[in-house]
Amino acid sequence: MNEQRPDIIQHRYDKMDKLREDGIEPFAYSYNQTHHSADIIGNFESLSESEEKVSVAGRLLSIRGHGKSAFAHILDRKGKIQIYVKKNVVGDEQYELFQLFDIGDFIGIEGTVFKTRTGEITVNAESLTMLAKSLYPLPEKWHGLADKEIRYRQRYLDLIANQEVVELFRKRTEIYKAIREFLDSHGFVEVETPILQPIYGGGFARPFLTHFNALDMDVYLRIADELYLKRLIVGGMERVYEFCKDFRNEGLDRSHNPEFSMVELYCAYWDYKDMMDFYEKMMENIAQKVNGSYEVEHEKGKINLKGPYKRIPMLDAIAEKTGVDFAGTDYEKARELAKEAGVDVENKRNWGQVVEEVFGEKVQPDLIQPTFITDFPADISPLARPHREKPGYSERFEIYIAGEELGNAFSELNDPVVQRQKFEELQTLRQKGDDEAPPLDEDFLHALEYGMPPTAGLGFGLDRMVMLLTNSHSIRDVIFFPMMRPEVSGEDPEE
């Protein structure tokens, strides 16, 4: 099976065999790594002064040989550092060993620190250790790895070849941390709720369905955790949040991955206006911690995340932009107005859906600076409270930044009787063929019957948050392993 290996790979197998023949294990069990690249560079003065021995370990990235000496770079988790291997320092035997090293190998180097004639801080190797042989060549050093398919499928290569990718994902982690710190410092408690749910809800989406053998029952992968977090509010926890992987059985494009991340948070005794204030503070805080600035250079323009953000009711935003006023219209009239405005609302099944479609077509793309769109139609907000002053509307907002929805929040509906009616309306939608309307959740309604305090809830997509703060064009660039079609591997046993 191996006769057909390309030479470039066979040579590495040969070197591995040679190492074993020489009694050297090509895959070491451990190594005492005392320093990282950046630590050595940061502490150069004292390390070179003291002539202290340092041990670095990492992946060999490049070799520049000069006969009886060589320079090389290794990559560890804090960056790159140069090493210098000189025959009369390491000895003949170790220099022979060095000849069996390839770019891509994990190696360890012990030695002292010095600065070369050209000023680069370098570890002068005194002993070399093979830590793990690399049997397959890395992408080329100069042009790097550009093929997006390989970058997504083999993210490890992307991380080796493209350091800015490492930075981006580090930033993703910083964002998670900033959110956690902010919520924790405001008395929120991080919780976990079921991913496998007997009834899905909390959003509009088609779910993934799977089967639980032990109880012989079908279960759904959650599309949201909303209904479980609200049960915790019923239980008196007052302030809860969850970093939540959700699953939606929908298409793939540059802003949708079937598996994605959200944060949902719920706060008892707040309403949606309190939540707007909170969102502004949170966003400012994240931007400062992660980017050190309120300004984001985005492909759609410079965005200023400093609050307060503009707040405007959805119908006003539409009227302002298009001159079309949906106030006081019914379903039929709204459809007429939408068609006049050139928006296709053929498959929209109620008044709110029509209005929302016009908003999405005509207004949303231009909401570049942070904008709260408030007072959504009640018939597309089944889990939100009816507006206290405006019948037919709900106490709900969505925040738009760079033309994308970056959060959805409302004063939570806590009247179990009204909530039941809302669920029943959803069932009517389902019967009309809306396969995204969620089913009625009797267990959740029962929880509300015990009493839920007035509460505001907020959910926002983490992937989109990361895209915004890193100016990423595609969600695949901010998810380590985005969903991909399986690679075809020769024979196909199916069929």
Next chain:
RNA sequence: GCGCCAUUAGCUCAGCUGGUAGAGCAACUGACUCUUAAUCAGUGGGUCGAAGGUUCGAGCCCUUCAUGGCGCACCA
């Protein structure tokens, strides 16, 4: 689902009007003890995404398929 584009050496890419495939890096051999895209001399490396078709002859033209990218549609 629709449209456009891409798929050639391990990687990044050329390849004209159809005439049996090329560069840089990587690899291999040799020289070289402060280089850093090291340098110099030499060598090897390909099922041109897959399958059909047209042709005396296909990397190139045609058809179908696969995968990916971008855009549109869908999508809270």
